[in-house]
Amino acid sequence: MTNALQDPLSLDAQFCFAVYSTAHALNRTYKPLLDRLGITYPQYLVMLVLWEADDRSVGEIGEKLLLDSSTLTPLLKRLEAAGIVRRERNPQDERQVRVRLTEQGRAMRKVASDFPAELLCATGCDAETLTRLKTEMRDVRDRMLAASAAG
């Protein structure tokens, strides 16, 4: 009702700002959890990928996370410097760098196992709502990516 009269260029009307500011709020919510692991949020995403399947190339990680080497290479070097992963050229294809968890990196998963429940609590949603929102957001994302790929 009132919405129909709203200026399409008002901040309140913006879907994009709702997503942008929610992403920042998520970062802020994760911060105290990730401090236990001593890593940042993007580094945590890389850990999720490696916990699911270890020994990946930089490109495979980037494909999962929609990031490219200019973001991942420095990030992975920081994880390596922290003793969390190892990076080694693939002897079968020297162009590739394989990324593998160290023992320390694998052990961090136990600490992280509490995070999903803690995050759910912070959102104040029930699990079903958050799962539905997750799916709807991914659908919007994938249509946008398809649209920008199409040009």
Place this chain on the structure above:
Amino acid sequence: MTNALQDPLSLDAQFCFAVYSTAHALNRTYKPLLDRLGITYPQYLVMLVLWEADDRSVGEIGEKLLLDSSTLTPLLKRLEAAGIVRRERNPQDERQVRVRLTEQGRAMRKVASDFPAELLCATGCDAETLTRLKTEMRDVRDRMLAASAAG
């Protein structure tokens, strides 16, 4: 059904990654539109705030956008260097910096008036769906911010 059996630490299970990657996809979708204005996405958010009500302090803009001066000061200086805004100390309170649009800054609004419809198109959603998602995301965000403020 299948979801109930999913590992809570898998990437697919993460609400946060859905939001994170959607935020990036939005950035990518806005890029060609914002190139017409020669500004970045965070700069566009500042413009939305100023188009709604001109002559704001840095703090007022930050309150709207949930950003602080360490982000806004350099951004506003870039907008000033581009001739889009002016920054002047408030004579009534020399601590404050008032930000005002130039004629050029005001004129940019006409170009931007096409953006909401173009974005809607890129998402492949109908307006009602996007409005509902916007509201649901803001609700989650506000509960997270309240939770992290509470500690």
Place this chain on the structure above:
DNA sequence: CACGATTATATCGCGCACGATATAAATGCC
């Protein structure tokens, strides 16, 4: 087998974000 094209990472420059700190103006309290 040579050589141009493709593929995989890496590097560089720039603009956010954010935590921590600095600076300077205004306010409040005695």
Place this chain on the structure above:
DNA sequence: GGCATTTATATCGTGCGCGATATAATCGTG
């Protein structure tokens, strides 16, 4: 009215993200 406190910006260091480019290994084709 002087001085500690608060308020408003600014600055600094670090880590993303991304576009553009560089480099080196592999592949494909003649």
